[in-house]
Amino acid sequence: DAGVTQSPTHLIKTRGQQVTLRCSPISGHKSVSWYQQVLGQGPQFIFQYYEKEERGRGNFPDRFSARQFPNYSSELNVNALLLGDSALYLCASSRDYGYTFGSGTRLTVV
């Protein structure tokens, strides 16, 4: 079984630009969550989707949005990028309980 796959692995964007990050969950997992991890800190919850419905949203501005597709893959979009959005973005999938994380997308905003 393939694990959680995220793309791209690394990304460099300029302030004000928009970015889309992608995640494919483990086969059979219907829940996908997104986390932001700033260097030296623990991951912070951004969104959770289950069966294409938003189930939870963390304390992030409206510049952050996400969606889940019929095949349970997901995209995270961030508009009007700020320097402070530079972080490792992690996707996790779950079936019953417990989470499996992907390797993340390293976003650098310059």
Add this chain to the structure above:
Amino acid sequence: KQEVTQIPAALSVPEGENLVLNCSFTDSAIYNLQWFRQDPGKGLTSLLLIQSSQREQTSGRLNASLDKSSGRSTLYIAASQPGDSATYLCAVGQETSGSRLTFGEGTQLTVNP
């Protein structure tokens, strides 16, 4: 609001030592608790998952315990090896907020040969 604290923030030990990493949480109404390992610049690798009804879980040289009433979990690593060097993260899943995880800031472990 759930808060998770991990102590110590960093730990350096000689190879072969047994060690304990601590995790505390403020709201005992948790669904489960999960320990992860993170290598520099990488994603999270799940080590152990403890359901709220369980007291401990074991995998190889790792043992994690959970005391919900006191809001504490410990990760015990036996006979540490240089390959154990990584950051260890504790995360709790809440009953009230669905399945989101609240993470601590991690313990950075260095095992010296």
